[in-house]
Amino acid sequence: MIEYRLAAPADIPALEELIPLSARKLQEAYYSPEQIEGAIGTVFGVDSQLIRDGTYFCRDRGRESHRLR
Numbered sequence: 001m002i003e004y005r006l007a008a009p010a011d012i013p014a015l016e017e018l019i020p021l022s023a024r025k026l027q028e029a030y031y032s033p034e035q036i037e038g039a040i041g042t043v044f045g046v047d048s049q050l051i052r053d054g055t056y057f058c059r060d061r062g063r064e065s066h067r068l069r
Helices: 009-026 033-039 048-053
Strands: none
Touching (some): 009 033
């Protein structure tokens, strides 16, 4: 079972590393490398407001997480 937890401001550096890697891989069938690079940081990026609002979730194997029902 996959478990999730609310993201915290401390997660932002890891998310800033993960999101570009994810975007490059998941979008490669749909967009050119130039388009993907142009979207990283503008379209694909961390929305810190969602983290502050408590509406951004992440999966973290190394920490206690909360099961969503």
